[in-house]
Amino acid sequence: xQIMKCKFCGKNKKLIKAHIIPEGFFRRLRFGDKPPELHxxxxxxYPKKSPIGVYDKGILCSECDNAIGxxxxxxxxxxxxxxxESCALFKGDVxxxxxxxxxxxxxxxxxxxxxxxxxxxSSHYFYKxxxxxxxxxxxxxxxxxxxxxxxxxxxxxxxxxxxxxAIEMLDPHRDKFDxxxxxxxxxxxxxxxxxxxxRKTSEFMKIFVLEKDMPLMILLRDLHKSKDGKIIKEMxxxxxxx
Numbered sequence: 001x002q003i004m005k006c007k008f009c010g011k012n013k014k015l016i017k018a019h020i021i022p023e024g025f026f027r028r029l030r031f032g033d034k035p036p037e038l039h040x041x042x043x044x045x046y047p048k049k050s051p052i053g054v055y056d057k058g059i060l061c062s063e064c065d066n067a068i069g070x071x072x073x074x075x076x077x078x079x080x081x082x083x084x085e086s087c088a089l090f091k092g093d094v095x096x097x098x099x100x101x102x103x104x105x106x107x108x109x110x111x112x113x114x115x116x117x118x119x120x121x122s123s124h125y126f127y128k129x130x131x132x133x134x135x136x137x138x139x140x141x142x143x144x145x146x147x148x149x150x151x152x153x154x155x156x157x158x159x160x161x162x163x164x165x166a167i168e169m170l171d172p173h174r175d176k177f178d179x180x181x182x183x184x185x186x187x188x189x190x191x192x193x194x195x196x197x198x199r200k201t202s203e204f205m206k207i208f209v210l211e212k213d214m215p216l217m218i219l220l221r222d223l224h225k226s227k228d229g230k231i232i233k234e235m236x237x238x239x240x241x242x
Contacts, residue, residue, distance in 0.1 A: 004058060008067075008140065009063070015057060015059065019054065022053075022075070025053070025169070025187045025188045056118075059121055059122060068143070072111060079187065083218075087099055095162070095220055096219070097217060097219045098218040099218075100215060100216040105211070108210065108216070110148050112185075113149075113194070116183055116196070119183075139154070152201060154195055154196065155201045155209045155210070156192060156195075159220070160191075160219070161190075169186050170186045172185045174196075177193075177202050177205065178204075180195065181196050182196070182197075190218075
């Protein structure tokens, strides 16, 4: 039995196959007998099959994986279902997003922080563009303390593509909005933006930032008008033509 240091509790233990993005999000990518594929918006990177999602055998023991799994399970239960149209936000006839009044801020925010932390410490190629650097130790301590932080502390914005078929998984990567650094994670139709920057969230995104005692606001994104959306649209078309 190989014993290694768990990166969460810091103890020498047997480590397990720990998912970074929970398997439930990958399960929706399966089409018949065809396994899910991992894609990248980086030029020259080709799709790779991933039957059970992405896991890393060198980061967590089973006890720590189970502890973090509480947040994983909550996020899957909340997001992997159809939202009622009674929650939809409209401007005239245009649907802008969704408003979820009943949700657990702490569990959902800790889920996104844990995904960022796990992706940053992982050696898996799918997460090679995620590097939280000096933020890693602070994120770990927040998770150990069950501390989701205040609104602007690693603020999180959640968006959803406006087409139900847009569930393909792109590798997470860093991007800038108004010169502020965010990491983007794709969760079968959703895109989460996690700020890794001391500066405040851009004005145009503030209304959608997760905040305690406030509704969860989910922004709808147009699949056809964004760079990653166009890539996902090409992936959908390619899968339908096979």
